[in-house]
Amino acid sequence: MEWPEYEKKIKEFGYNRSAVSSIKQAYDFAKKAHISEKRFSGEPYFIHPVQTSLSIAKLKLDPETVSAALLHDVVENQNVKIEEIKKLFGEEVAFLVDGVTKVDKIKYKGIERTIESLRKMFLALAEDIRVVLIKLMDRLHNMQTLQFVRAEKQKRIALETLELYAPLADRLGMWEIKAELEDLAFPFVYPEEFEWLKIQVQEKREAGKKYIETLNPIVERELLRDGVKPLKIQYRIKNLFSIWQKVVKNEMDISRVRDIVAMRITVRSLEDCYQTLGVIHKLWKPVPGKIKDYIALPKPNGYQSLHTSVFGPEKKIVEFQIRTVEMDEEAKYGIAAHWVYKSNKQNPEKLKKTGEDKLRWVRQLQEWHKESEGSSTEALNALKIDFFRDRIFAFTPKGDVIDLPEGATPIDFAYNIHSEIGDKMFGAKVNGKMVQFSHQLKSGDTVEILTQKNKKPTSDWLDYAHTSMARNRIRAAVRKVGPGTAGNKKGREVLEAVVTVKDRVGVLRDVSAVFSDMGINIAGTKSGPLSREHHRLVVNFFPKKGLPNSKILTGIKKISGVESVSIKQVT
Numbered sequence: 001m002e003w004p005e006y007e008k009k010i011k012e013f014g015y016n017r018s019a020v021s022s023i024k025q026a027y028d029f030a031k032k033a034h035i036s037e038k039r040f041s042g043e044p045y046f047i048h049p050v051q052t053s054l055s056i057a058k059l060k061l062d063p064e065t066v067s068a069a070l071l072h073d074v075v076e077n078q079n080v081k082i083e084e085i086k087k088l089f090g091e092e093v094a095f096l097v098d099g100v101t102k103v104d105k106i107k108y109k110g111i112e113r114t115i116e117s118l119r120k121m122f123l124a125l126a127e128d129i130r131v132v133l134i135k136l137m138d139r140l141h142n143m144q145t146l147q148f149v150r151a152e153k154q155k156r157i158a159l160e161t162l163e164l165y166a167p168l169a170d171r172l173g174m175w176e177i178k179a180e181l182e183d184l185a186f187p188f189v190y191p192e193e194f195e196w197l198k199i200q201v202q203e204k205r206e207a208g209k210k211y212i213e214t215l216n217p218i219v220e221r222e223l224l225r226d227g228v229k230p231l232k233i234q235y236r237i238k239n240l241f242s243i244w245q246k247v248v249k250n251e252m253d254i255s256r257v258r259d260i261v262a263m264r265i266t267v268r269s270l271e272d273c274y275q276t277l278g279v280i281h282k283l284w285k286p287v288p289g290k291i292k293d294y295i296a297l298p299k300p301n302g303y304q305s306l307h308t309s310v311f312g313p314e315k316k317i318v319e320f321q322i323r324t325v326e327m328d329e330e331a332k333y334g335i336a337a338h339w340v341y342k343s344n345k346q347n348p349e350k351l352k353k354t355g356e357d358k359l360r361w362v363r364q365l366q367e368w369h370k371e372s373e374g375s376s377t378e379a380l381n382a383l384k385i386d387f388f389r390d391r392i393f394a395f396t397p398k399g400d401v402i403d404l405p406e407g408a409t410p411i412d413f414a415y416n417i418h419s420e421i422g423d424k425m426f427g428a429k430v431n432g433k434m435v436q437f438s439h440q441l442k443s444g445d446t447v448e449i450l451t452q453k454n455k456k457p458t459s460d461w462l463d464y465a466h467t468s469m470a471r472n473r474i475r476a477a478v479r480k481v482g483p484g485t486a487g488n489k490k491g492r493e494v495l496e497a498v499v500t501v502k503d504r505v506g507v508l509r510d511v512s513a514v515f516s517d518m519g520i521n522i523a524g525t526k527s528g529p530l531s532r533e534h535h536r537l538v539v540n541f542f543p544k545k546g547l548p549n550s551k552i553l554t555g556i557k558k559i560s561g562v563e564s565v566s567i568k569q570v571t
Contacts, residue, residue, distance in 0.1 A: 137177075262320065
C-alpha cells in the first residue's frame with residue numbers, strides 16, 4: 001500500500017495533521033527496512049506492518065502506537081538497534097517496539113516456548129497494554145494470511161490462536177477481534193467440524209436474518225411512539241466458533257442454539273436502554289430466565305448491554321441486545337476503547353485508572369504464576385482453566401464481583417477472595433442456601449463463605465477445587481499439617497459419551513465403530529430405552545492423547561438417527 005492510500009485511511013480514523021506527519025516518518029523507515037523481505041505469499045513483507053498498524057489505527061490509539069506497529073518487526077527481522085528507534089522516533093515508540101520484540105524473541109520450542117511467550121506477554125500487559133494490542137493485531141493479520149504458511153505450521157499457529165490469543169482478546173473485552181481470531185483459526189484446527197457446522201448453520205442464518213428484518217419496522221415504530229429515537233437497529237450474527245461451542249454444550253443439538261441471529265438496538269442514553277427493554281416486553285412476552293442486565297452488573301471484561309429473549313411473531317424465540325453508543329464501542333474494542341487518541345490527551349489520569357480497573361485480573365495472574373507448580377504442560381493447562389476458559393461472575397454478600405472460570409465451586413470462590421478464608425472454610429451458602437463443596441457456581445450467584453477459626457483444609461478438597469490457584473493453596477496448607485496428606489490421587493481418566501438415538505438395528509455397532517476408527521479404547525457400554533422410539537447409549541472410554549472430544553462428537557452426530565450426544569468426565 002502506497003503512502004497516499006495509507007494516509008487517506010488513517011485520516012478517516014480521525015488522526016490530525018501532526019499525527020499523520022509523525023506516522024509518515026515511521027511508514028517510510030519501515031518500508032525501507034523491509035524493502036527486500038518477502039512473506040510466504042510472495043508479497044512484500046511491508047504489507048504486514050502496514051495492515052497491523054491500520055488495525056491499531058482503527059482502534060484509534062495514539063500515533064505513537066500506530067508508529068510502533070509499523071516498526072514492530074524491524075528490530076527482530078532487520079537487526080535495527082532499539083537505540084536508533086529511540087533517536088529517530090522518541091522514547092515512547094522505542095519502548096513499545098522493544099516490548100513487542102521481547103514478547104516475540106523466544107528461544108524455547110513447543111510448550112516451553114508457549115509458556116515463556118505468555119509470561120513475557122503478561123509482563124507487557126502489566127507494564128503497557130499497548131504492547132499486547134500491537135501483538136494481537138500482528139497475530140490477526142498473520143491469521144488472515146495463514147493459508148500461505150507451510151501446512152505443518154498452520155495447525156500449530158491456529159491452535160495457539162484459538163486457545164490463547166482469542167481468549168486474551170476476550171479478557172480484554174475486544175469482542176470483534178476475539179470473534180475474528182476464532183473464526184480464522186476454526187477451519188485449520190477442526191476442519192471436519194467446521195465443514196459440518198457451516199452446512200448446518202447456513203440456512204438458519206439466512207432464515208434468522210429475514211425474520212429479524214421483518215421485526216425492524218415494528219420495533220422502530222413502537223419505540224418512536226414511546227418517545228425513544230433509536231440510533232441504530234440491526235441484526236447481529238453469532239460467529240461460527242461461538243455457535244460450535246454452544247452446539248457442543250447442547251449435546252450437538254443445533255436446534256437448541258437460539259441466538260444465531262439477534263437484534264441489536266443502539267440508543268442515546270442509559271435511560272433509553274431500560275425504556276427500550278420495556279417497549280420490547282410490551283410487544284412480546286419475555287422468555288423466563290433470559291433477561292440479563294449487564295449494565296447494572298457488567299461482565300468481568302467490562303461488557304455492558306441489556307439482553308432479553310422474547311416469543312416473537314409465530315412464537316419464534318428472538319434475542320434482543322440493547323446498548324448505548326459507548327457500550328457498543330466497548331463491546332467491539334474492549335479496553336482499547338479507553339485508549340482512544342482524543343481521550344488519551346484530554347484526561348490521562350482517568351484513563352490510567354480505567355486501565356488499572358480493567359486489568360485487575362492481570363495482577364491475579366501474576367500471583368498465580370508465583371504459586372504455580374508442576375511441569376510446563378500442567379502450567380499451560382492450569383492457565384487455560386484459571387484465566388482463559390468461559391467466565392462466570394459471582395458476588396460476595398457485600399456485592400463485590402468475583403471473576404471465576406466456568407465450573408468453579410465455593411472452594412475456588414473462597415480462595416479467590418483470600419487464602420486465609422479458603423483455609424478456614426467449613427461451609428458455603430449460595431443464594432442463601434447451604435450447598436456442597438462440589439456445587440458448581442453460576443453467573444449471578446451470591447456466595448457466602450462460612451469460616452471457623454481452627455478449620456484446616458484436607459486432601460479431599462482437591463476433588464472439589466477447579467482452579468489451580470485453589471489447588472496450589474490447598475496443597476500448601478495440607479503440607480503444613482504433615483507429609484503425605486495431600487493424597488495425590490492418580491488413576492486413568494475415563495470419559496463417558498451419552499447418545500440419544502432413534503432405535504434401530506446396528507446403531508450400537510455404528511457408534512462403537514466411531515471409537516474404533518479413531519483408535520480409542522472403550523471401557524464399557526450400556527443402553528436402555530428412553531421411549532418407544534428412542535434409546536440412550538452410554539459409552540465409557542479412555543481419552544486418546546491429542547484427539548479432541550469434538551472429533552468424537554462430530555463423528556457420532558453424523559450417524560443416522562442420532563439426535564444428541566454429550567461427553568463428560570467420569571474419573
